[in-house]
Amino acid sequence: MHTTVGIIGGGPAGLLLARLLHVAGIDSVVLERRDRSYVEHRQRAGILEQATVDALRAVGAGARLDREGMPHDGIELRFGGRAHRIDFPSLTGGRNVTVYAQTEVVKDLIALQLAEGGPLLFEAEVISIDGADTGSPVVRYRHEGREQILTCDYVIGCDGFHGVTRNAVPDSVRTTYERTYPYSWLGILAEAPPVYEELIYAHSERGFALASMRSPSVSRLYLQVPNGTDPGDWPDERIWDELDARFATHIDPGWKLERGPVTSKAVLPMRSYVTEPMRYGRVFLAGDAAHIVPPTGAKGLNLAAADVIVLAHALTRWRETGSTELLDAYSDTCLRRVWRAEHFSYFMTTTLHTDPEQSAFETRLQLSQLERVATSKHAAAELAENYTGLPLSG
Ligand code: RFL
Ligand code: PHB
Numbered sequence: 413m414h415t416t417v418g419i420i421g422g423g424p425a426g427l428l429l430a431r432l433l434h435v436a437g438i439d440s441v442v443l444e445r446r447d448r449s450y451v452e453h454r455q456r457a458g459i460l461e462q463a464t465v466d467a468l469r470a471v472g473a474g475a476r477l478d479r480e481g482m483p484h485d486g487i488e489l490r491f492g493g494r495a496h497r498i499d500f501p502s503l504t505g506g507r508n509v510t511v512y513a514q515t516e517v518v519k520d521l522i523a524l525q526l527a528e529g530g531p532l533l534f535e536a537e538v539i540s541i542d543g544a545d546t547g548s549p550v551v552r553y554r555h556e557g558r559e560q561i562l563t564c565d566y567v568i569g570c571d572g573f574h575g576v577t578r579n580a581v582p583d584s585v586r587t588t589y590e591r592t593y594p595y596s597w598l599g600i601l602a603e604a605p606p607v608y609e610e611l612i613y614a615h616s617e618r619g620f621a622l623a624s625m626r627s628p629s630v631s632r633l634y635l636q637v638p639n640g641t642d643p644g645d646w647p648d649e650r651i652w653d654e655l656d657a658r659f660a661t662h663i664d665p666g667w668k669l670e671r672g673p674v675t676s677k678a679v680l681p682m683r684s685y686v687t688e689p690m691r692y693g694r695v696f697l698a699g700d701a702a703h704i705v706p707p708t709g710a711k712g713l714n715l716a717a718a719d720v721i722v723l724a725h726a727l728t729r730w731r732e733t734g735s736t737e738l739l740d741a742y743s744d745t746c747l748r749r750v751w752r753a754e755h756f757s758y759f760m761t762t763t764l765h766t767d768p769e770q771s772a773f774e775t776r777l778q779l780s781q782l783e784r785v786a787t788s789k790h791a792a793a794e795l796a797e798n799y800t801g802l803p804l805s806g
Pocket of ligand 2: 456457458459611624625632707708709710
C-alpha cells in the first residue's frame, strides 16, 4: 500500500490531521494500535481552546461540540481559604475555552473519517519506520495477524508518548528535555452534578485539587496524591471528604461538593518532556509523541491540535506549489509555542501543588504569587492569555 501521508496513531493529533488533510484533498492512512472502543473511551482532557474548537468546526466535527460543549468564561482559584475568579474575556479581548471531553472529540473524528475519509485501521500496530532520510519512508505494521508495509511520501508520528516514531530520529540529532514531579493526580468521574459553574483550581496545605466537569450531570475531579499511590487505598468516601477539605474557604465554610456514584478512578503521573527537533527527513512528530505537559495548564490536547494545524498547512503548501519551506520551518514554528506551553504548565503545576519537601518559605512564595494573580490585572491577564491559548502563529 502507498499513501501520501502515513499517520501513526489515531488519538486526537492523528485523527484531526487526517481530517485536515482530507479537507485539503491530500490522501492519508491512519494506523492505530488499539481497537476503536478503547480509543473512544480513554479518559483524558476536557478543555478546548478557541483555536482547537475552530479547527474541529472547519473539518466538519463541530455539530455535537456546538450542541453539547460548555463555553467557560473563567476559572476560580482557591488559596489561603479564599476564592478568586479569573475572567477570561475581559482580560484577553474576548477569548474563552470550551469544556468538551477528549473522548467525545475522538468519537466525532472517528465517525467522520470512517464515513468519508481515507483508511483508518484499528488494531494496526506500527513496528518500525525505515528510510526517514530517503524520498520514500516505509512503515512496517502488524494487522489481522500479518506484517504489512505502507510506503509514504511523508510519515507523521502522532503515536503519543509511548509510540515508536520517535525512534526514527537518530539519537545523534535528538535532544530531550525532561522533568518529573514528586506527586501524581488521582482522577475520578462521578455521576454527580457539578455544584460549581466553572473549574476550580485549589491550592491547600493538604495538596492541590481540581474540580472539572463532563456534563451538567457528571463531575470530573482530581486530587494531588503521592507518586505510587494505589487507587484502592482511596475508597469513595475518603475521596469526597478530602476534596471538600481542600476546596474549603473561610467565606463559605459550609460549601460542599454534591456526591454521587464514582464510575472511574485512576492515578496519573505528571511529567514535562520535549524532544527536539520535531522532524527528521520525511518523518515528523506531532502531539504527545514530541512533548508532554503536566495537565494543570490544560494544554496537552490543544498543543497536539496546534501541531497538526501547522503541519496540515505546510503539507497543503507543498502539495500545491512543491515548496517545502513551511515543512522546513515546522519544528521551529511548533517549538516556540510548545516551550511557552511547557512554561505555563510548569508554572501552574508548581504554583498550585505542595511538594512534599517544600519549606514554609516556598509555601509563602506560592501564596504570594497567587495573591499577585488575584490583585493585579496584568498578572491575571498573563494567566488568562496562556490558559485560553496564544495565537497559533505565536
Ligand atoms: P494520544 O492521545 O496518546 O494518541 C496516540 C495514539 O497513538 C497510538 N499508538 C500507536 N498506534 C500504532 N502503532 C503504534 N506503535 C502506536 N503507539 C501508540 C495510541 O494507541 C494512541 O491512540 O496522543 P495525541 O494524539 O498526541 O493527543 C495528546 C492528548 O491525548 C494529551 O496531550 C491530552 O490528553 C493531555 N491532557 C489534557 N490536554 C488538554 O489540552 N486539556 C486538558 O484538560 C487535559 N487534561 C490530559 C488531561 C491528559 C491526562 N492524562 C491521562 C495524561 C488530563 C489527563 C488526566
Ligand atoms: C479535565 O476536565 O479533565 C481537566 C480540566 C482542566 C485541567 C486538566 C484536566 O487542567
